[in-house]
Amino acid sequence: MDSGLEEATQKLAWLSFACARDDLESGVALLAELKVLLTRLHSLPPLEKTPNAVEELKIARTIYENAVILSLKIKDDEAFGRNLCQLKEFYINTWLVFARSPYEYQFLGLNLLRLLPENRISEFHTELEHLPLEALNHPCIKYAVELEQSFMEGTYKQLANFCQAVPNETYVYLMDRIAESVRDEIVDCSVEAYDYLPVSVAKKMLMFTSYREFFEYISEEQPEWEIKNCSIHFHMAKPKSHMDLSSFKLIKQALSYAQELEQIV
């Protein structure tokens, strides 16, 4: 068991080294080995306490912190999510046992930000509720919260500004995703709100810097839009209105059933 711990410590050193050098390939390979190694450490969640539990937990935590950053760098969204999930477990379960990680709030903030572009707002708030009060003052968490607020309010301008001022360099990787989801949000609203929009206005609204990018976006993502007379027509993309349920019919039916039931016996 000790040997396992030692091995893990060594490999972790290699991993941080690889990360620092941006040697992503060897980093991924090392990480995979490390994760398997971790499953052999008995004290890791969800298992019982062992003498070197603290050491093991600490090392596992650091490994997963590295894993998160690594997955951000290689732009593997799924792995990013998974790693954050597992890392979070360590944060929640260990803070009574030993000191918090200095990066804890940074990663928790990342976790919050991860949920925003996917529009998982309810989960976002659940996560937020799990955090202790003082966490809200941490710049990373504060940033995520403010971002969410403007996202909800629809002050997309402000959002754009936020995107420029990230509190930590790891956050940059997520900003593209957020910008994209903001755009999607605006598209949805415009389709509902307007029958057509002049191209220039639309471009500005959707925060495209050049017309070429804008038209590429339209042809790839929104084939239903029609461009006529320098304006964009949305009528093809309008969502169908729901057929409203004929409640009167249903009520009538239910009543007649009840009546017939009564008459049977």
Next chain:
Amino acid sequence: MVSSAGSLLAMLQEPAPELKLHALASLNSLVHAFWHEISTSVSSIESLYEDEEFDQRQLAALVASKVFFYLGELNDALSYALGAGALFDVSDDSDYSQTLLAKALDEYAAIQSRAAGEDKTMDPRLEAIVERMLDKCILDGKYQQAMGMAVECRRLDKLEGAISQCDNLHGALSYCINLSHQYVSHREYRLEILQCLVKIYQTSPNPDYLSICQCLMFLDEPETVASILDKLISGSNVCTIFLLYQTIDDALLAYQTAFDLAENENQAFLLNVRNHLDALSSARSDADSRATNAATEPSGDVQMGDDVNMPNGTALTVDPVKVAHADRLTKIKNILSGETSIQLTLQFLYSHNRSDLLILKTIKQAVEMRNSVCHSATICSNAIMHAGTTVDTFLRENLEWLGRATNWSKFSATAGLGVIHRGHLQQGRALMAPYLPQNGAVGSASPYSEGGALYALGLIHANHGEGIKEFLRESLRNTSSEVVQHGACLGLGLAALGTADEEICEDIKNVLYTDSAVAGEAAGIGMGLLMVGTASEKATEMLAYAHDTQHEKIIRGLSLGIALTVYGREEEADTLIEQMTRDQDPILRYGGMYALALAYRGTANNKAIHQLLHFAVSDVSDDVRRTAVLALGFVLYNEPEQTPRIVSLLSESYNPHVRYGAALAVGISCAGTGLSEAISLLEPLTSDVVDFVRQGALIAMAMVMIQINESYDSRVGAFRRKLEKIILDKHEDTMSKMGAILASGILDAGGRNVTIKLKSKSKHDRLTAVIGLAVFTQFWYWYPLTYFISLAFSPTALIGLNSDLKVPKFEFLSNAKPSLFDYPKPTTQQTATASVKVPTAILSTYAKAKSRAKKDAESKAKEKAEVAPPPSEDASAASTSMQLWLLSQVDAAAAEKKGPEPEPQFQLLTNPARVIPTQEKFIKFLEDSRYEPVKTAPSGFVLLRDLKPTEAEELVLTDAPSTAAGTNAPAPSASEQGSGAMAVDEEPQPPPAFEYTS
């Protein structure tokens, strides 16, 4: 400890298989706490299971199964648990595995019980689980559980295994028999189980012959029963004095077995057993004689004794063993033919008769002269009250009044004699002689009394008609009067019940084809009675004729007849039932309801109940609806507690016919139980707005309350007063009045010593009783059929018999207050009238009141005078024996003896005694008694083993009437009987009777 399964779920998505495995294993141990979290990503676990390359698919299946279990999706949980294979732990005690095992069993049983045509593919994994489970139960010693499961799952091999390993073999077997009757609704499968049980029984070293024979009777294997009985009565072949004691025990056992068989009243089966017995014993005696001949010649000193046929006559002493054997054989045959039990019952009913003539007198006075319905109802009521007691005092005292019956009433009145003398096999014919059609001399009596007399003969010999059926056939062939034919057909049907005799059938069929409405109706019923439970081809023939004929009466008779033929056939009858219930003619559909009722009698089969309920609410004909509800009573009589619940809604129906049916359904299925729910349901119906509903409710109530007395349920007293009120009320409708009169007859039926019992003590159906009640319900259309209710009566007696089938003096304990089960007080009638008089006394002047008071005092004195004699016989016997008992139990006695007021907590009964069904659980046999029962049954015929065979026995009842054929009526031991009744009965010829005014 972890707070969420999120990280593990995330790990599940990792590409490395080691990580997935680790995650799964951890999830498996945590699933009970985090199933809600896991459930959202259960699909990923499922996909792991479906991934052929993943090497721990079973673990994935187990986790998925647990999640589905917590989600309440048991079907999915089960299918994944099956996928988990060996990982699914059968011996686990957790909720999860317990629930899933139950589910697996259900599933397995459902697949196993599918009919042959359906898809029967069995998942081998499911089978494996069930087998693992069964084996485990057997290993753990939970045999009953294992047996139950094996029966449910149709695994007779496992059932056999469980029983054979069980340490209490007899207990296990009787448990299984119970199981098969109560819970196995499929007839064929039930027979398979019984076959299997018999096989086990026979291999056991010390077989329980009583149970084997019961099983064999169900399987309809008379040969085997005969050979068992034969073995028992003949003992071992090498007979020595040493073994003699043993053989007496065996013989007792054989007698007991025979009594139990006879109690089920399956005439055809019993006949077969008798014939086989004869064949066996004659074969044996042939073989014996040959063997002894061969043996004696060379050696000479064979202790087998000598054969009578031996020509050289070395020793003409008759072999005692053989004599004993012959004697036992005749006894067994007598028991099987029912003669012994009928005779004993007759003696019991006669000697214990407690019918209250005052009630009848009141009815007679209250009933209007010209109202023939009530008049014949009264006669009928009298017949029922004295059913089987042979006491016809009331008729003798009221000959003139009786003479008012004309035409069909005369038919009924004559037939009533048959009910009174029911079971009087030896003298039945002599009793009825004055009314029977005289050969040659025509016109001596009216055809109505002749027909009635033939019907009466049938009632007397019901189900035991060996001796009388030739005479009935003769009478049927010699007459052309349709009334006589009517009586003869009913009589023949009753006498030859269920024998399926071809010749008789032809005779009745000839009558049917004359197409006369009156005779045809009886012919239809008669044919049905003859063919009861045979499901013979004749049914289709009858159905065809029912379509041909124009007469409604004939169609009705035939459709009831067809229903009778499918008695007890369950699934086998389905085609015929389908045919009848789909018919255009409502009368045939009505017959279809009876067919359903009788085919599924006492099975509580869900399908049948469902069908009946459907007809009860959807058929267009009132008759069909009424019968459908009524039929529920027959289907449910094995679970009387259920019936009130099932029909309670129907009893509130707007349709009076449905209400009537509901009342009778409760009456039939709860008959004799005194069930509180049943009484509560019937009570409001007895004051229904429609007259015939009241009639039905009163009759049903009487059937439920039969033999229950007021101290057991106070509502009985109220009901008796209500009956009296209805009978006395001038403005009451005739229909309900008739119901009340019949009800008071039923309430005190058979001298207050019989109850209506549709099941024998061994929990089998009593064929005669069920048939009797079914035909009885026909009184709606045809009053003379009311008498069929007498077939359902069964005496509530415990009769102990010694090895000579005599009734020895023997006492046993009823461990309850005597008043709970006592006869109702005979003077209720008078006190009731007295209490009626009181209000008038208050209203009148003082002087009048004074004279009234005087009269009251007088009447009370009279009452006392009347009360005095009855206790002399039983009570005095009981009290003397009680004192003996008290003396033996010194310390307890001292306290008890002082205060006469507090009622004793127990009662000593002397053989033969009245033991009513509700009393049975209090019956105890005394340990220090001279006799020990072979079978500890609380009622019926019980063979007693004499522990002091050397001492002289003291007998209670003499066996008078069996020898003297025509002269003697059953005479109980003279000392106990009132001499007046005695004189009446020793008079052989019955009433030179009422001269009918023609």
